[in-house]
Amino acid sequence: MEPMLTLIPLASKSHPEHVYRNVLNEYMEALSIFSNIKFLNIITSIDEAKKLKKEPVEYLALIFLTGGTSSTARYIVRSLKKKFVILIAYGANNSLPSALSCKGRLELIGVTVHVLFSMKPKDIVQSFKGLLDVIHAVHSIRELKVALIYSTEKTVEAEEFERKAGTKVIPVSPSKVCEEMKKTHNTEIKEILKRNFSKAEFLVNKEMLYKPIRLYVAIRNIVRELNANAATINCFNFILKEKITPCIAVALLNNEGIPFACEEDYHSLMLLTLTNKLNSTGWIANPSAISNNYIVFAHCTIAPKLTEKISIIEHFETKYPVSISGRLKRNIKYTVMRLTYDYKSLAATTAKIAKTGLICMNMCRTQAYLKLEKTKPKEFLEIAKGNHHVIASGNLINKLRIAAKILGLKFEEYKV
Numbered sequence: 001m002e003p004m005l006t007l008i009p010l011a012s013k014s015h016p017e018h019v020y021r022n023v024l025n026e027y028m029e030a031l032s033i034f035s036n037i038k039f040l041n042i043i044t045s046i047d048e049a050k051k052l053k054k055e056p057v058e059y060l061a062l063i064f065l066t067g068g069t070s071s072t073a074r075y076i077v078r079s080l081k082k083k084f085v086i087l088i089a090y091g092a093n094n095s096l097p098s099a100l101s102c103k104g105r106l107e108l109i110g111v112t113v114h115v116l117f118s119m120k121p122k123d124i125v126q127s128f129k130g131l132l133d134v135i136h137a138v139h140s141i142r143e144l145k146v147a148l149i150y151s152t153e154k155t156v157e158a159e160e161f162e163r164k165a166g167t168k169v170i171p172v173s174p175s176k177v178c179e180e181m182k183k184t185h186n187t188e189i190k191e192i193l194k195r196n197f198s199k200a201e202f203l204v205n206k207e208m209l210y211k212p213i214r215l216y217v218a219i220r221n222i223v224r225e226l227n228a229n230a231a232t233i234n235c236f237n238f239i240l241k242e243k244i245t246p247c248i249a250v251a252l253l254n255n256e257g258i259p260f261a262c263e264e265d266y267h268s269l270m271l272l273t274l275t276n277k278l279n280s281t282g283w284i285a286n287p288s289a290i291s292n293n294y295i296v297f298a299h300c301t302i303a304p305k306l307t308e309k310i311s312i313i314e315h316f317e318t319k320y321p322v323s324i325s326g327r328l329k330r331n332i333k334y335t336v337m338r339l340t341y342d343y344k345s346l347a348a349t350t351a352k353i354a355k356t357g358l359i360c361m362n363m364c365r366t367q368a369y370l371k372l373e374k375t376k377p378k379e380f381l382e383i384a385k386g387n388h389h390v391i392a393s394g395n396l397i398n399k400l401r402i403a404a405k406i407l408g409l410k411f412e413e414y415k416v
Helices: 017-030 046-050 070-080 095-108 121-142 156-165 174-181 186-197 206-225 235-242 247-255 266-277 377-383 397-407
Strands: 005-010 037-039 059-064 084-090 112-118 145-149 168-172 230-233 282-291 294-299 307-313 323-328 334-339 345-357 366-372 389-393 410-413
Touching: 005 017, 005 070, 017 121, 046 070, 059 070, 059 095, 070 095, 084 095, 084 121, 095 112, 112 121, 112 397, 121 266, 121 397, 145 156, 145 206, 156 168, 156 266, 174 206, 186 206, 186 247, 206 230, 206 247, 230 266, 247 323, 266 282, 266 334, 266 389, 282 366, 282 377, 294 377, 323 366, 334 366, 334 397, 345 397, 397 410
Parallel strands: 005 037, 005 059, 059 084, 084 112, 145 168, 145 230, 345 410
Antiparallel strands: 282 294, 282 389, 294 366, 307 323, 323 345, 334 345, 334 389, 345 366
């Protein structure tokens, strides 16, 4: 379900009514292209604000049509018990000063604020769309229904994730996974091979992919059956028992827009979901080495759409079939991000790729030498928040900053 943003216009009667109504009409006309928003009537005093219907408001935006509206705005936020609010202002009629007064006072009582400013109301469309995209992405996290593959019960990590993010995790037993794997015929496997790996380099026998592809089909079908929208798995527990890896399944499901985190990493799963809904694609990877001015990130799987070329090779640690060695797309910017283990902070920075591919045989098979734009490798080691990072195509810093506000997280940019 699409999240709904409620916009409440505010004005002071010390300003001519025709002035602020004309301003509101400009906003309504400019934003009429968006379907998941609704405007309420203009509020001109706290007494009028008290008459607002006590209906639930998912996401709240206040439009400062004039100055002299800060007190009314603060009253509305407090009465609706919102922890995050958007303040919309423009460059006339003391709109921005009133919005900033409201911002400063709300922040003192623990409300997180995002100010959306344009010189004229009609100029707000692009930034407003970006904001709605972020709201939609954050809402997707809150609606996550995660299939925990190859597990008979919820783990401690799964229960913590449910508490922290308000999500739902559904264990899927080993017997259910194996039962689903048996349903896939060789004809379907060959079609999947042709569709996804026709241009791949094979460093193993193609038939070694049959069982990993069966796993991919099984998980895809289980996710559909459960009406889930994401998945995760304890990789090494599965690998040691079944003698295959989930690397193909992770790669293909993420490629199709279904967030799938390996190693039962819920922190990364949140970020995979966020990046997916922000029209990007994420890759979970470990900082595995430092080489001159670069940090080498590596992992044994990657969504093919992030790559220029892929090779199919044995898994690094176990040598079981199979893993993906991808050469990431170059000449584009990437965002490197990480949630802290306590789910309280989001750290991120931008980076560019110097080289990528299967460069070293002594680490995971997809490797990327990244030059972080605002910190040096050794400094990164001092401020890194953990091992797994999600690396996504494009510069997402501004959108992540807003997402952190909505989620109630502290945002930290990796820089020194």
